[in-house]
Amino acid sequence: MSRGVTLAVDQTVNDGYPPFCSENPQETYRKVMNWRETLTFPPEVPISEEAKETIVRFCCEAERRLGSQRGMDELKLAPFFRGVDWDHIRERPAAIPVEVRSIDDTSNFDDFPDVKLEIRE
Numbered sequence: 001m002s003r004g005v006t007l008a009v010d011q012t013v014n015d016g017y018p019p020f021c022s023e024n025p026q027e028t029y030r031k032v033m034n035w036r037e038t039l040t041f042p043p044e045v046p047i048s049e050e051a052k053e054t055i056v057r058f059c060c061e062a063e064r065r066l067g068s069q070r071g072m073d074e075l076k077l078a079p080f081f082r083g084v085d086w087d088h089i090r091e092r093p094a095a096i097p098v099e100v101r102s103i104d105d106t107s108n109f110d111d112f113p114d115v116k117l118e119i120r121e
Contacts, residue, residue: 019055029119035059054080 019039020031031038039059041047057066057078067075076086098108 019059025115025117026119048080050078050080054078 020028020035022028022031039056041052054066057064062068066078075081076084101107
């Protein structure tokens with residue numbers, strides 16, 4: 001199970017923006033590290049209680065994180081994922097069609113400038 005990425009994907013799908021979106025990497029890092037204070041669910045973007053609970057369970061301490069006790073079996077039982085056909089999930093078409101032209105094709109990703117990150121604790 002991936003860690004960190006799942007939360008961002010889930011909330012981006014539900015809200016339309018990443019959960020800790022910020023103007024710069026340092027502020028994003030600060031928001032992630034202080035998620036209890038910074039993670040919000042804007043009222044103008046409706047999100048189910050099941051989705052909120054799932055997002056919070058991915059964002060919590062590792063030992064309490066969804067899937068940390070029983071792996072995928074625990075994840076599959078989460079109410080948010082009710083109705084997912086886990087046996088055939090790999091057979092589904094991609095939500096966004098992607099064309100990969102070569103092994104080093106990065107055209108499906110955004111370009112990011114090289115910047116020196118200074119993360120202060």
